[in-house]
Amino acid sequence: MFRPFEPAKDKFDIIFWNIPWNHVDEPAVSLSPLEMAVFDPGLNLLERYFREGFDFLSPDGELFVGYSSTHAEWDAAVELCSSLHIQLVEVAAMECGHVRIELLRASRIGAPAACAVHAGREGEREDPR
Numbered sequence: 001m002f003r004p005f006e007p008a009k010d011k012f013d014i015i016f017w018n019i020p021w022n023h024v025d026e027p028a029v030s031l032s033p034l035e036m037a038v039f040d041p042g043l044n045l046l047e048r049y050f051r052e053g054f055d056f057l058s059p060d061g062e063l064f065v066g067y068s069s070t071h072a073e074w075d076a077a078v079e080l081c082s083s084l085h086i087q088l089v090e091v092a093a094m095e096c097g098h099v100r101i102e103l104l105r106a107s108r109i110g111a112p113a114a115c116a117v118h119a120g121r122e123g124e125r126e127d128p129r
Contacts, residue, residue, distance in 0.1 A: 001017075001045070001048060001049060001052070002052050002053070002055075002056060005056060007052075007055035007056055010056060011056060011057060011058040011061065012056055012057060012058060012061055013057075013058050013060065013061050013062070014061065014062055014064065015053050015056060015057065015061070015062075015063050015064065016064040016065070016066070017049055017053075017064075017065055017066070018065075018066035019040060019045055019046055019049060019065055019066065019067065020036065020037055020038045020039055020040045020045065021040065021046075021066070021067050021068045021071060021072035022038045022039050022040075022068075022071055022072065025041075043073060043076055043077060043080055046065070046077060046080060047080055047084070049065065050063075050080070050081070050084050050086055050106060051084065053106075054108060062105055063105070063106045063107075064091070064103060064104065064105055064106065065088075065103075065104050065106060066101060066102070066103055066104075067101070067102055067104055068099060068100060068101050068102065069100055069102060070098065070099055070100045071099055081106075085108055085109050085110070086106050086107065086108060086109065087106070087107045087108075087109045088104040088105070088106055088107075089104065089105045089107065090102050090103070090104055091103045091104065091105050
């Protein structure tokens, strides 16, 4: 996903990806290119985005992801963030029927901890589900 860029010289103020967040119980190798546009089995793409994305940020840069707490593998994403020492902060959200979609800011945190998901308002914590 970052292949055309070089982390030593290509830096960005904002990186955003509306990652394919729909859940599917199929291995990635069995999905067509069209299906890969909407599914991320095993959260492989999300993990790669978080592992590589921070290397391309300018000193004050921010990493964002579009995700869904109602249609994605939310608990697995929270565990992934915890293992990578990433905190997600909800910046905005919208609901359309039974689907909730969040814009989340990802930040590295120093110590291993459960991935906290914070509401956009100061001092208020919540899991968006």
